[in-house]
Amino acid sequence: MWTFLVRRLLQSVIVLIGVTLISFVSLQIGGDPTYLYVSENASVEEIEAARIALGFDRPLHVQYLSYIWNVLQGDFGNSLSYRQPAMGVVLEAMPATIELTIFSLVLAIGLSIPLGIYAALNRGKPVDGGIMTVAMLGQSIPNFWMGIMMFLYFGLYLGWFPISGHVPFLEPLFAGNFGEAFRNLPGSLHHMVMPALAVGTYTLARNARLVRSSMLEVLQQDYVRTARSKGISENRVVMHHAMRNAWLPVVTMIGLEFGFLLGGVVVVETVFSYPGIGRLVFLAINQRDIPVVQASVILLAVLFILLNLIVDLIYARLDPRVKL
Incomplete structure (x- = not known):
């Protein structure tokens, strides 16, 4: 180890x-x-x-x-626009992006896993074809186009969701102000629905296809057939025997996806004027605020590396056959 x-x-x-x-x-x-x-x-x-x-x-x-x-030494230079340390500017915007990324990932995982399992258990049936068709569409639609469409229809036309802004949750939580954090939670979620859907749709669609293919492969293994022959209920076979092994490629993809989502929210945050690190980088590039861009790149790289390390450790924990 x-x-x-x-x-x-x-x-x-x-x-x-x-x-x-x-x-x-x-x-x-x-x-x-x-x-x-x-x-x-x-x-x-x-x-x-x-x-x-x-x-x-x-x-x-x-x-x-x-x-x-x-x-x-922790000196990334001073921001040319904000006239303060560049890393401080980036860290101020990071909690909003982490909130959006976590919400997008939870939304994608929460929907993709049951959809993928259901499609695998109904292989070849119309419901399987329908789920996979929708998944293909989800992977084909650019997130910025989806963001703009939701902005126009659900935000401006129907008025269901706010079209800009952000209500902080993690920032007061990290500061120890739990009361304010949980009072802000409904408003924070309300502001994040459209950006999270725009960011997470691709992840949802890809993971649904990945879960389906992984489940189909596992369900054909000998130990699954043995479990069924012993009279074990289908739910227990699927959830206890099949899912544990089907999780391995999914866990790897989810861990990497978190890093990709952190770095891939630039356009979506800009569309919704969401005050995260993506919008900050976009503005910094336009203003040629190089210290802020460099600090953002390095911080995202560190987070991505840490996430990869954590995923490797989880992978080994799920599958004892994997030798570190």
Whole structure:
């Protein structure tokens, strides 16, 4: 176990180095970053003085090593738009995105598992074909288009859900204000319904197909036929014997999907003016607020790596045959 953890942590360090390198080089590809830190009317002398003061006159590898040293100390630079530490700006937006991601994932899992199982148990029947057809549609429709359609119909036309904004739940919860957090919960869920559906539909559709195919494979195994021949009820065969093994590929996909959802809410948050990290990155790119973009990329990379590690551990727990 410890050997596995050490190996994965070393791999994670290599991945993080690659992420920081790509985010740093992208800043250089966009041109001289000095112009981001000076006014449009700055003279040549002022620009050169700023370039020297910011260290952009040094060789590229020296700048990168200096950047890594600052990151290791928790210094991601100051936001050019907010005039405060970039990581602080990102962390303020993170709870809203985590709320949306968790709600989307719970919605997708809660619907995809029973739909996938029901389709597998009714293989070849019209209900199976109907569920798989809807799943294919769910995977084919872009989330931004679905978000816009829900925005127009359920938000503007019917007025069932708010079309923008967010009521915080995790932020007061983390602050220890449990009363405020749970008072905000209904409003928070009400604001998240449309964004969560737009974000989670693809995950719901793909997981339903994955659960169905995994269940069909497991139901054909010898141990399932043996359990049925012993007179065990069908519900117990499905839920106790089949589901445990059918879960393995599903757990892997769910863990990875959480990371993808964290990084894939940019357009949906922008459509619904949802104040999360996706909308923050979108605005930061438009405003060329590079420190905020870099801090966001690194934070999301760290979360994704941690999620992968947790998924591997859960996978081994579910299937003792898997040797770490």
